[in-house]
Amino acid sequence: xxxxxxxxxxxxxxxxxxxxxxxxxxxxxxxxxxxxxxxxxxxxxxxxxxxxxxxxxxxxxxxxxxxxxxxxxxxxxxxxxxxxxxxxxxxxxxxxxxxxxxxxxxxxxxxxxxxxxxxxxxxxxxxxxxxxxxxxxxxxxxxxxxxxxxxxxxxxxxxxxxxxxxxxxxxxxxxxxxxxxxxxxxxxxxxxxxxxxxxxxxxxxxxxxxxxxxxxxxxxxxxxxxxxxxxxxxxxxxx
Amino acid sequence: xxxxxxxxxxxxxxxxxxxxxxxxxxxxxxxxxxxxxxxxxxxxxxxxxxxxxxxxxxxxxxxxxxxxxxxxxxxxxxxxxxxxxxxxxxxxxxxxxxxxxxxxxxxxxxxxxxxxxxxxxxxxxxxxxxxxxxxxxxxxxxxxxxxxxxxxxxxxxxxxxxxxxxxxxxxxxxxxxxxxxxxxxxxxxxxxxxxxxxxxxxxxxxxxxxxxxxxxxxxxxxxxxxxxxxxxxxxx
Numbered sequence: 001x002x003x004x005x006x007x008x009x010x011x012x013x014x015x016x017x018x019x020x021x022x023x024x025x026x027x028x029x030x031x032x033x034x035x036x037x038x039x040x041x042x043x044x045x046x047x048x049x050x051x052x053x054x055x056x057x058x059x060x061x062x063x064x065x066x067x068x069x070x071x072x073x074x075x076x077x078x079x080x081x082x083x084x085x086x087x088x089x090x091x092x093x094x095x096x097x098x099x100x101x102x103x104x105x106x107x108x109x110x111x112x113x114x115x116x117x118x119x120x121x122x123x124x125x126x127x128x129x130x131x132x133x134x135x136x137x138x139x140x141x142x143x144x145x146x147x148x149x150x151x152x153x154x155x156x157x158x159x160x161x162x163x164x165x166x167x168x169x170x171x172x173x174x175x176x177x178x179x180x181x182x183x184x185x186x187x188x189x190x191x192x193x194x195x196x197x198x199x200x201x202x203x204x205x206x207x208x209x210x211x212x213x214x215x216x217x218x219x220x221x222x223x224x225x226x227x228x229x230x231x232x233x234x235x236x237x238x239x
Numbered sequence: 240x241x242x243x244x245x246x247x248x249x250x251x252x253x254x255x256x257x258x259x260x261x262x263x264x265x266x267x268x269x270x271x272x273x274x275x276x277x278x279x280x281x282x283x284x285x286x287x288x289x290x291x292x293x294x295x296x297x298x299x300x301x302x303x304x305x306x307x308x309x310x311x312x313x314x315x316x317x318x319x320x321x322x323x324x325x326x327x328x329x330x331x332x333x334x335x336x337x338x339x340x341x342x343x344x345x346x347x348x349x350x351x352x353x354x355x356x357x358x359x360x361x362x363x364x365x366x367x368x369x370x371x372x373x374x375x376x377x378x379x380x381x382x383x384x385x386x387x388x389x390x391x392x393x394x395x396x397x398x399x400x401x402x403x404x405x406x407x408x409x410x411x412x413x414x415x416x417x418x419x420x421x422x423x424x425x426x427x428x429x430x431x432x433x434x435x436x437x438x439x440x441x442x443x444x445x446x447x448x449x450x451x452x453x454x455x456x457x458x459x460x461x462x463x464x465x466x467x468x469x470x471x472x473x474x475x
Contacts (some may be wrong), residue, residue, distance in 0.1 A: 026460075047376075047380055049376050049379075049380075073377070074379070075379040075380055076379050076381075076382045076383060077262045077382075078316060079382070080380060081380070082377065082380040082381075084373070084377060088373055088374060088377040088397075090374060090377075090378075090391075090392060090395075091396070092395045092398075094395065100385065101378075101381055101391065102382065103383040148381070152381060152382055
């Protein structure tokens with residue numbers, strides 16, 4: 001089976017040097033390590049938001065970065081989904097529009113919005129469709145961001161500390177949702193966290209980072225069936 | 240020509256004297272046309288300067304900003320000699336319009352474009368450069384092309400700065416005196432409100448000067464108030 005991601009890259013930024021190699025299989029993998037270990041930098045390299053100094057990256061068998069042959073596929077053509085720490089939803093667009101903009105597999109506004117609506121339902125945020133990000137709580141924003149990350153039928157979804165800005169109760173609730181939705185969608189995922197409990201709860205595989213190096217890989221045993229996604233609590237304003 | 244922007248019947252109803260109509264219409268019409276050009280070209284160039292990485296960016300911005308530092312009469316003199324004197328620019332005007340553009344309404348519009356352009360350029364460049372690049376990265380990760388990212392993400396997020404730049408450009412165009420005076424020569428049908436005010440003062444018509452000044456103050460206030468309200472629409 002083709003790995004969802006094969007990566008061997010090096011990148012120096014000032015004194016910091018990242019030099020890592022690993023593969024990601026279908027399912028959910030976690031990059032775990034302390035702040036400043038190079039986890040988010042790795043995601044930026046995979047997404048094509050930055051270029052490595054050396055190495056190769058292949059997503060779903062397709063080489064998207066190869067420094068030796070100067071192959072460099074642009075971010076928009078990598079067919080990835082991204083969920084950022086603070087959501088990064090476009091503030092001037094409704095939740096539904098934010099998700100619809102990421103839909104690549106359909107032509108026409110109506111078709112894209114229908115797909116976007118179905119994704120909002122899957123993350124329990126259908127009631128938030130017409131709301132602007134500024135009126136959503138942190139947890140609600142991350143639900144919409146998760147729907148946006150998956151709505152474009154990506155071959156890989158990257159989640160950059162999506163829960164770190166949330167309080168612990170919301171974080172626990174969203175962990176179940178994220179794992180449930182991603183596993184049921186069948187899209188391979190790579191999530192970054194510095195929270196050990198979160199890494200264990202979310203990942204099938206945990207790749208441990210420290211000082212820009214992979215220091216270990218750990219398989220997590222878990223029950224066969226994913227838990228169903230949770231519904232968003234009814235809310236009329238920011239929490 | 241002068242009735243295109245503000246119909247005289249409206250001005251009549253507002254109690255504005257007939258001798259104010261012509262300069263007011265010329266002023267609004269010229270400033271409106273100049274602002275349309277400046278808004279499109281200035282925002283596009285501001286985007287290029289904010290986002291592009293190419294040699295000569297600073298030189299382009301410096302040259303385009305020169306009218307901010309130059310006395311308007313100097314700008315007017317260059318326009319007069321280039322547009323009205325012998326040379327390729329005058330020849331092009333004659334080919335396109337059948338006559339040179341000095342001492343015409345279009346000459347005023349060109350003078351106002353040159354004078355107001357730097358304001359729109361600088362505001363738009365600053366506003367676009369100030370957009371959090373992570374929103375643009377998120378848009379690229381969603382598969383949006385550079386063009387769609389610019390239209391759907393960058394420009395809307397820079398909206399307030401862009402609107403402020405256009406408002407400043409409009410205000411500058413409406414208020415220009417030096418460059419407009421030299422290029423138009425104060426001929427009838429190309430006399431703007433500032434020139435009409437100057438003429439009124441010069442010929443000792445203090446009552447007329449007072450009315451012209453008051454009308455300009457009111458128009459400028461109303462426009463800037465309107466634009467500022469427009470910028471505050473639909474907060475996020």
